[in-house]
Amino acid sequence: MDLMKVVEKEYAVKSEFPKFKAGDTVTVHYKIKEGNKERIQQYRGVVMQRSGTGMTATFTVRKMSGNIGVERIFPVSSPFIDKVEVNKYGKVRRAKIFYLRNLTGKKARIREKIY
Numbered sequence: 001m002d003l004m005k006v007v008e009k010e011y012a013v014k015s016e017f018p019k020f021k022a023g024d025t026v027t028v029h030y031k032i033k034e035g036n037k038e039r040i041q042q043y044r045g046v047v048m049q050r051s052g053t054g055m056t057a058t059f060t061v062r063k064m065s066g067n068i069g070v071e072r073i074f075p076v077s078s079p080f081i082d083k084v085e086v087n088k089y090g091k092v093r094r095a096k097i098f099y100l101r102n103l104t105g106k107k108a109r110i111r112e113k114i115y
Contacts, residue, residue, distance in 0.1 A: 001096050005054075008054050008055045010069065011055075012054075012055060012077070015076065015077065015081065016035040017076070017083075017084045018084065018085075018086050020047055020050075020059075020084070020086050020089075021047065021050060022047050022048060022049055022050065022090075022092055022094065022095055022096060023047065023061065023089075023090030023092035023097060023110050024046070024047050024086055024087075024088065024089050024090050024095050025044070025045070025046055025047075025062050025086070025087040025088045025090065025110075025112060026044070026045070026046075026047055026061060026084055026085060026086050026087060027042050027043070027044040027084070027085045027087055028042070028043045028044075028061060028074055028080040028081060028084050029041075029042055029081070029083045029085070030043065030074070030078075030080050030082060031080045031081075031082055032080075038110065040082050043061060043072060044063060044087065045057055045061040045062050045063030045064075045070075045072075046061065046062050046063070046073065046090065046097075046100065046110065047060070047061055047106070048060040048062050048096065048097055048098065048100065049059065049095065049096040049098075050095075051095070051096075052076075055077050056075075056077075057075070057076040057077065058073050058075050058076060059073070059074055059076065060072070060073050060074075061074065062100065062101075071103065079092070089112065089113040089115070090111065090112065090113060091110065091111045091112065091113040092110060097110075
């Protein structure tokens, strides 16, 4: 085992998230520090991709703010993420749905996977 994996395992922050993948709509509750106060803000959008493994794993969430698309990358091992809620599971064929950036209106909808 190489040295980086030993260090990652030693300092790993265990955070339990539900299973989600690209196409799912999630709400990310993350902590924001303003001065000496701390509050939790929610960021709801569609997961564009998941990348990386272990401590370096990240996921990208895209939401529409007005008519402008806003994407934010969250590290999975971040201590600022309070929790992640899966609102609905999407049915997509790709692992990275960057084609969604070019679509607007009804074409930008993702079909929901019913369990």
